[in-house]
Amino acid sequence: MLARTVITRRGRRFRGYFPSHKMGRMVAWESLLERDAILLLECSRGVVFYREQPTLIEYADDERLGMYYPDFEVTREDGGLLHLEIKTSAELAKPEVESRFRAIAAHYRRQQRDFRIATEREIQREPLLTNARTLAYVAGRTGNSLPSARVLASKIGYDALPFVDAEAQLGRELVIRLIAGGTLTCDLTLPLAGNTPVAIAMGGHHAAYLL
Structure with missing residues (x-):
């Protein structure tokens, strides 16, 4: 209460x-x-x-x-x-x-x-706030159909890759949903685009605080 x-x-x-x-x-x-x-x-x-x-x-x-x-x-x-x-x-x-x-x-x-x-x-730092809005919009719609980390690794590997490459292999919508769902991780103070590194979330990657 x-x-x-x-x-x-x-x-x-x-x-x-x-x-x-x-x-x-x-x-x-x-x-x-x-x-x-x-x-x-x-x-x-x-x-x-x-x-x-x-x-x-x-x-x-x-x-x-x-x-x-x-x-x-x-x-x-x-x-x-x-x-x-x-x-x-x-x-x-x-x-x-x-x-x-x-x-x-x-x-x-x-x-x-x-x-x-x-x-x-x-x-209200940018692009952090815009990224947070984007992820919050899809957070409740990640669904159960997202690929697991193991399935994802078979497609993109465990090493970090540029966002643009992940987008080319998986499609932007899926990449965003995977980030929102916690399967993929990236630095949200950087644009969700271009050369921003994206990787499968492993252990300590989850312990991120934006405030």
Whole structure:
């Protein structure tokens, strides 16, 4: 159960729900930047679970007690937990906001818990965000008809090859579906095209974090 009702009718910000293939449910977001962050969480192979506004954090702020709800709690492949805040760089530049999050970050350090703030500079990098949108679109439609890694290796081998060569042998749609399904891996900060290396996912290739 969430510690806070996420979607409200107050304010003028965009709000909505994202159909998460990874979580198997609708995930609430309260800004377009949060929605974009969800796309990166969906595509991060090292992220096994995430949830929005998971719990209330109480922290000391100039001898006062502050209350804070992190935007996301992320469970990593190694079992570690991260609380993630999504803010625009313009908002973070406001003195009162910067002061508040300095106190919040200090609280997490004292508790020896992982916390970070992600802005549009990390979230909306290109071509990363476009790639994440492309993969999220097909993630729920990968189906059971995708070739296994063994069958795939008989066609393209286990060594990395340029995206353009994989596309020529398998077709672009299948390559995209295989990346979305985790059978193929590539650096999503590079274009899904041209000479970007593509390989069959093996072990540690899955432990990737895009945020």
